[in-house]
Amino acid sequence: MRVSEGGVEVEVPEQADEGIGDEVFFNPVQELNRDLTVAALRAYRDREERAEYYLDAMAASGIRGVRAAADGWNATLADIDPDAVELCERNLERNDLDGEVVQRDANALMHEEVFDVVDIDPFGTPIPFADAAFANTRDLVCVTATDTAPLCGAHFHSGVRKYSAVPRNTDYHAEMGVRVLLSAMARTAARYDAGVTPILTHATSHYVRTYLELDHSASDANAAIDELGHVYHCEDCLYREHDFGLVADPIETCPECGSERTLTAGPLWLGPAHDADFVAAVREELDDSMGTESKVERLLDTLEGELHEPTHYDQHRLCKEWGRAAPAMDEFLGDLRDAGYETSRTHYGGTTFKTPATVEAIREATRDS
Numbered sequence: 001m002r003v004s005e006g007g008v009e010v011e012v013p014e015q016a017d018e019g020i021g022d023e024v025f026f027n028p029v030q031e032l033n034r035d036l037t038v039a040a041l042r043a044y045r046d047r048e049e050r051a052e053y054y055l056d057a058m059a060a061s062g063i064r065g066v067r068a069a070a071d072g073w074n075a076t077l078a079d080i081d082p083d084a085v086e087l088c089e090r091n092l093e094r095n096d097l098d099g100e101v102v103q104r105d106a107n108a109l110m111h112e113e114v115f116d117v118v119d120i121d122p123f124g125t126p127i128p129f130a131d132a133a134f135a136n137t138r139d140l141v142c143v144t145a146t147d148t149a150p151l152c153g154a155h156f157h158s159g160v161r162k163y164s165a166v167p168r169n170t171d172y173h174a175e176m177g178v179r180v181l182l183s184a185m186a187r188t189a190a191r192y193d194a195g196v197t198p199i200l201t202h203a204t205s206h207y208v209r210t211y212l213e214l215d216h217s218a219s220d221a222n223a224a225i226d227e228l229g230h231v232y233h234c235e236d237c238l239y240r241e242h243d244f245g246l247v248a249d250p251i252e253t254c255p256e257c258g259s260e261r262t263l264t265a266g267p268l269w270l271g272p273a274h275d276a277d278f279v280a281a282v283r284e285e286l287d288d289s290m291g292t293e294s295k296v297e298r299l300l301d302t303l304e305g306e307l308h309e310p311t312h313y314d315q316h317r318l319c320k321e322w323g324r325a326a327p328a329m330d331e332f333l334g335d336l337r338d339a340g341y342e343t344s345r346t347h348y349g350g351t352t353f354k355t356p357a358t359v360e361a362i363r364e365a366t367r368d369s
């Protein structure tokens with residue numbers, strides 16, 4: 001079967017079914033992820049002009065690497081599966097593009113060769129590939145994680161094992177996943193004296209995707225570790241607070257409602273998960289060859305304005321808790337702003353928002369919404 005995406009045409013298996021069975025993997029639903037990758041790579045190359053060598057470390061059909069090659073990157077497409085490698089070769093050829101194709105274990109390749117940008121897009125968790133990626137990549141590591149249940153705390157023990165952090169299943173579960181992943185990436189990079197700066201991160205349907213810029217010094221690694229800390233959460237009234245540092249200082253009782261049903265999550269990445277200027281630059285790189293252009297544009301618009309508070313609220317969840325009907329979001333957020341609190345919508349969902357205000361302050365400020 002032939003698929004056209006972003007100005008290239010690739011062959012993918014008829015029975016492509018998200019990696020189940022023997023077929024080479026291809027998931028059409030990930031087009032948004034790939035469109036955003038191409039735009040982010042363009043924006044990144046404008047910012048870091050020397051960036052030239054891109055590794056699609058788990059290439060499958062090669063569609064991502066082929067699109068990068070079509071965009072002028074010196075691309076290497078690698079996969080451990082010989083059928084995938086054959087398909088990558090055919091797909092580069094079909095588009096009359098140069099590019100290196102190698103059948104290689106991604107870890108071995110990343111340890112042996114240095115790339116400016118490395119893309120890790122595995123089945124499930126990226127953890128088995130993180131050490132090699134951070135040990136050797138020069139500028140940017142792009143990571144997809146599809147194991148959202150462990151990341152969000154829905155599969156608690158699996159999350160603890162994989163990410164060496166305590167994830168908690170809260171009303172901001174997708175953001176919990178983002179911050180558990182970023183924490184694990186920052187700690188892994190720090191082992192190689194590299195500091196990470198997340199310049200773009202999104203949680204979309206069943207995956208988290210992040211773009212981590214690297215600075216290679218012990219002090220940069222320390223600065224990234226300084227962005228880690230814990231979130232303390234009340235399961236009854238949804239109060240939450242956070243503090244920075246690697247040693248947790250849990251709250252025994254909720255300072256707002258007195259409940260003892262409190263949770264501690266961490267170490268989480270509490271710093272910014274995106275750079276608003278970079279997000280705006282990525283938006284400028286979208287073009288109409290991208291099938292998901294308008295969706296990506298909407299996502300980037302929301303992300304650009306998203307506050308850096310480490311957790312978000314869901315208006316419907318709060319209103320349910322308070323026994324109120326949920327008013328229109330604009331009115332609700334307007335009342336919160338009128339009461340003096342900064343607010344933003346978030347990309348985590350249409351009824352989600354961020355604010356530094358506490359649950360009680362939100363409740364008071366929106367009483368008449």
Ligand SMILES: C[S@@+](CC[C@H](N)C(=O)[O-])C[C@H]1O[C@@H](n2cnc3c(N)ncnc32)[C@H](O)[C@@H]1O
Binds near residue numbers: 025064107
């Ligand atoms: C989710 S797919 C990649 C999808 C692809 N990047 C895309 O955008 O369509 C994961 C790929 O990783 C490959 N893979 C699994 N383990 C690997 C390893 N250790 N080294 C290299 N590739 C590996 C699989 O063969 C599979 O093709």
